[in-house]
Amino acid sequence: MKMNDSWKPVIKSLGIEHLRRHQILPIQSVLNGYDTMVMAATGSGKSNMFCIPALLHRTKLTLVIEPTLSLLYSQVHELQVCGVAADYIDHYRTKKETEAILHKVRKAKLTFLYVTPERLQSEKFQQAIRQTGLYMLVVDECHCVTEWGYSFRESYLQIGTFIDCLPERPVIFACSATILEDREKEIAKLLHMRQPQLFQSDLKRKNLILLKKDVTSEKRSLDGRLADRFQALERCIRKYHGTGSVLIYALTTGCVDAIYNALSERYPGQVSRFHAKMKSDKLRHRMELDFLQGKTKIMVATSAFGMGIDVPNVELIIHFNMPISMTDYIQQIGRAGRNGQKAHCVLFFDQNGDDEKIAIVFQKKAKTDSPMAGKLLKANAQEMRRFAGSEDCMVREILRFQGQQEVKNCKCCTNCAKKRRGE
Structure with missing residues (x-):
């Protein structure tokens, strides 16, 4: 599928030389208004799949939920370097700083706002989001919804309720490299996704x-x-x-x-x-x-x-x-x-x-x-x-765990090297 010409200025602004084939269909899915779930290998550019549609709708806010502050800081820094109106709220922000960011949200002066799921429980935060036009809600590393939601971060289980309380329903985008096959439907249900489009690319990292x-x-x-x-x-x-x-x-x-x-x-x-x-x-x-x-x-x-x-x-x-x-x-x-x-x-x-x-x-x-x-x-x-x-190829074992069947051995891992040497 070919890339739409209208995407090119946005792609250039993000410093992307070209989109990879597996990125185009999820981007188109979001732009068509479908809830979208993506499982793709680490380093495959999953963030670009939601950043490009968000920037094509930059007058509305895209709310991104991240599991860790490290990831939150990293993503915001990369966007700000590209001149994108992006910011974050964490518990280190002062009350004054938080108010200033929420004021930007109400005035539609931000394209991206990054938070952890716990922030969605704040009444002030909920009020601010209700007062703006929310284009998309992104759950990055969405495997955490079930991996962590049932144990030490119950706020992950409340994301769907937060979405239902919004005056206008945003597009929901969820992505991870480690969505187990038997958890896809459960994650979609907990996030209150509506007939999500599912995309899975090759999970193998050859390098x-x-x-x-x-x-x-x-x-x-x-x-x-x-x-x-x-x-x-x-x-x-x-x-x-x-x-x-x-x-x-x-x-x-x-x-x-x-x-x-x-x-x-x-x-x-x-x-x-x-x-x-x-x-x-x-x-x-x-x-x-x-x-x-x-x-x-x-x-x-x-x-x-x-x-x-x-x-x-x-x-x-x-x-x-x-x-x-x-x-x-x-x-x-x-x-x-x-x-x-x-x-x-x-x-x-x-x-x-x-x-x-x-x-x-x-x-x-x-x-x-x-x-x-x-x-x-x-x-x-x-x-x-x-x-x-296990004595099986380590790469094949990992891919099998992720639900991808791989016929060939990697020939490079410890187990493959031992078999090659006849050990």
Whole structure:
């Protein structure tokens, strides 16, 4: 399908050289007024699918719901650099700043407003949105509606109610790289989408080399086993880190701090960290921006960082601990190689049970809030352990989890390399 000529000025204003084929149909769907759900690979330009229709209706507001502040800041910054009238509201904004932004909303002086789902519960915010013409409501990373809505972020389950209270119904656009096949209809129902048009493109990322490393240690003490894991981490960095950026994920804030302190000695001035329990919000925000802007080359973080973040030159991702779910794993490796260059993703796993103990703590904590959440986390952890222990092609395993059948092996992952060597 060919691109409409009327789109060209908008595409140029966003600095896009050309649209990819899989982007055109969803854009046309939105412009035709259909609720639209898109499942496409990380780095495939999903944001352009809603930004282009929004800019073609720039006199009306497009409200974008993001799961994390990191993603919210990143998206707004990119739009503002292109001269687009975009802003955000978060809990760090002063009352005066928030009022000024809502005044812009009422006066139709914003094209994009970015918020987290919790903001939709504010009565003042609801009133301001009702007083403006809302063209589109976007739920970015919409897998969070079911992944998080039933556990620790119930506000995701209230988005549909918010939509129903608007004087005029906007077009609803939802997108993610990790919408499980059996969750599509449930997400659409919770968002009160009306006969949504569904689009799924090839989810394979050919430039990612998926590796896994068994870091099982014979040391009896936990400190000894962690020391061995730190050594494995440093070897990976030396082997795969060149001129690009490195993202290291750990499950606990304690692990993040320990890795940060160790790597800061080896790479002074080049390491940032990010987790929710950092004492200073300003320090966390500064370290985040330092990494996003390329001032530091290594980021150590919990899963609180990274979903949807677009740092083009991430060449190495290391999971110091096994992630709590396949969804987290897929989202996090999706930060690598967004410039199209080859990137390595290394998954650490152990048979000592150290990572499993951390997962059990998370499950127990979730269970106290919601039995369903605890059960979900347990099932997710089992799926992740199965993946780590599987001898099948890692790429095929991931695509199968996402509902895409792949016939060919990738020939590059750890499992494919072992079969090639006859191990």
